[in-house]
Amino acid sequence: MKETRNINIPPLRYFQLMELVKFYKPSTLLEVGCWNGEHGVQMAEAALHSHNSSVHYIGYDLFEEGDSELDKKELNSKSRQFISKVSDKFAVLKEKYNHRFTYELIKGDTNEVMEDHSVDFAFLDGGHSIATVQNDYAKSITSKVIVFDDYFTHDHKENIPDAPYLGTNVVVDNIIDKAKWILPSSDPVREGGITHLAIVVNEGKPPHNKDTLLVPLLISSREDIQK
Numbered sequence: 001m002k003e004t005r006n007i008n009i010p011p012l013r014y015f016q017l018m019e020l021v022k023f024y025k026p027s028t029l030l031e032v033g034c035w036n037g038e039h040g041v042q043m044a045e046a047a048l049h050s051h052n053s054s055v056h057y058i059g060y061d062l063f064e065e066g067d068s069e070l071d072k073k074e075l076n077s078k079s080r081q082f083i084s085k086v087s088d089k090f091a092v093l094k095e096k097y098n099h100r101f102t103y104e105l106i107k108g109d110t111n112e113v114m115e116d117h118s119v120d121f122a123f124l125d126g127g128h129s130i131a132t133v134q135n136d137y138a139k140s141i142t143s144k145v146i147v148f149d150d151y152f153t154h155d156h157k158e159n160i161p162d163a164p165y166l167g168t169n170v171v172v173d174n175i176i177d178k179a180k181w182i183l184p185s186s187d188p189v190r191e192g193g194i195t196h197l198a199i200v201v202n203e204g205k206p207p208h209n210k211d212t213l214l215v216p217l218l219i220s221s222r223e224d225i226q227k
Contacts, residue, residue: 011187013197014039016209017123017147018046020199023208024145025050026120032110032136033126033149034059037086041093043123048097057090057103058117060110060126083107111135118142124168125149133167144203148172151182151198152189159192172198179206184213 021029021043029047034040040059047055063083083105090103106113110126114136122140126132128150140146151168154160172180178200185196199207 013185013187019209021046022050027053028119029057030117030119030122031059032124034061036081037089041089054100059105063107114139120144122146128167130167130170133171146200148198151196152193155194161191161193181210
């Protein structure tokens, strides 16, 4: 499942994600599907900037254990990442913030290796099958704030990804006893549809950006800056 966007413009929902971290000021972070570590490092640093306490990050991914069979099952299109390379990025952050930041990375299929976690802020962006999304949610269900990536809606042509890609939709739509929101988005998908963040809040205020649609600001030249 790939997104269609100008290569110089990252998906806007990840700016929403960082805003959520700053808003909820977590001391413990969980990320399922940390891939190359970029979003995890950004979330951790956003959390560190939001308060003066320590921050602990937990990240799960298949890393180099992924294969084509799992990619097909979990609808993954991302490249393999070595856990050692990803760990190096977090080690830089740990050195920068001295004793305020700690982290742990766990390699493997979350259906087999994931433990129960109750953290301040969980970001679920791992496998996309219904079973895996349900597993990851169940393992983090008591966390204060849980954010899901890849909740899909129809685009302006009424297109939406096929049913096998809608694992997050199925799980989120069946959460009926908790406060939840689908954040506005304009992030397009190549196959058709729009990708959103969905958020469940077990403890805390409603998300401050629940009604805010981010729009990219495109600057093509120095003249545009001077105008």
